[in-house]
C-alpha cells in the first residue's frame with residue numbers, strides 16, 4: 465500500500481473488431497499514452513492483440529513509447545493488484561492512469577463492479593470514463609443481435625464511432641439513433657482511422673450529436689430496453705433518495721441497467737450538486753461537481769430492461785412527494801414505495 469493519490473482507471477470497450485486495439489496502438493505510437501499503463505484484457509487464445517502490440521504479459525510488462533503495456537488473461541483483479549504492487553515497488557515506470565482494453569465480448573458491468581467494490585482495489589483506484597467503440601458498418605445488426613454489445617453501450621460515458629471512412633452519412637445517422645435510444649446519457653463522437661485524440665478527453669473530441677436527456681425505448685433481439693428521465697424541482701433529501709434507490713435495486717436490480725444524473729442534496733446546497741451513477745446494481749460514490757444542477761433539484765436518466773420506465777418515474781415522484789408532504793422518517797415510506805415499485 466502507498467499513500468499515493470488513487471490511480472484513474474479508464475475503460476475502453478467495444479464489440480469484436482470495433483477497433484479497440486487499433487486505437488490503443490495508434491495512441492501509443494503517437495506518444496499520447498505517456499504516463500498511462502494499458503492493460504489488455506483478452507480471453508482469446510492465441511492472444512492476438514498482445515502479439516499485435518508486442519506485449520509479453522504482465523510479469524514481463526513491456527514499454528512502448530513511454531507507455532506501459534501489459535496483458536492479462538482474464539483475472540483482472542489479480543492483474544491490477546500486481547500492476548499497483550509493481551508501481552509501488554518501483555518495478556515499472558510510474559503511471560498515473562490505467563487504461564483497460566476489454567475483450568470484445570466483455571460486459572463492462574462486472575469489470576466496473578470489481579473496480580468499485582473490491583476492498584483491495586477500491587481505495588487505490590478511481591473510476592474515470594468508459595469509452596465504447598462502435599463499428600459504424602455493423603452497428604444496427606450487432607446491437608440487434610449481441611447482448612454484450614448492448615451492455616457495452618449501456619455502460620458508456622462516451623460512444624466513439626469507428627470506421628467512419630467506410631460508412632456513409634446515412635450509417636452515422638442510423639447508428640446515432642440506435643445508440644442514442646439505448647443510452648441517451650452517453651456523448652456520441654466520431655473517430656477517424658488517423659485520429660490520435662485522447663478518446664477519454666470529452667472536450668477534445670468533436671461533438672456529433674449532443675442531446676438533452678430524453679426518454680427512449682428500443683427493442684433488441686433479446687430485450688426491450690427503455691429509458692426515462694427522473695426530475696425533481698428542488699433539493700432532495702439524501703436519506704429518502706437512498707431508500708428509494710436501494711428498494712428499487714433490491715426489487716429490480718438486474719433490470720436497472722444504468723443510472724446517471726445530477727442532484728442537489730437538501731442541506732448541502734453550498735457544496736454543489738452530486739453526480740449519481742450506477743451500472744446495474746453497482747452504485748458509484750456520489751461526487752460533488754462545480755456545475756449547478758439544471759433545475760436546482762434532480763435530473764437523472766434511468767435505463768431499464770423489461771420494465772415500464774413510467775413505473776420507475778412514478779415511484780420516484782411518489783416517494784419524494786410523500787416524503788416532502790409528511791416530512792417523516794424513511795420507514796414511513798416503505799409501504800408506499802413497495803406498492804409503487806412492486
Ligand SMILES: Nc1nc2c(ncn2[C@@H]2O[C@H](COP(=O)(O)OP(=O)(O)OP(=O)(O)O)[C@@H](O)[C@H]2O)c(=O)[nH]1
Nearest residue numbers: 479480481482483484485486568626627630656657
Ligand atoms: N477502415 C477502417 N478500419 C479500421 C478502423 N478501425 C479499425 N479498423 C480495422 O478493423 C479491424 C479490427 O480492428 P481491431 O483494432 O483489431 O479491433 P478490436 O476492437 O481490437 O477487435 P477484438 O480484439 O476482436 O475485440 C482491423 O483490421 C483494423 O485495421 C477504422 O476506423 N477504419
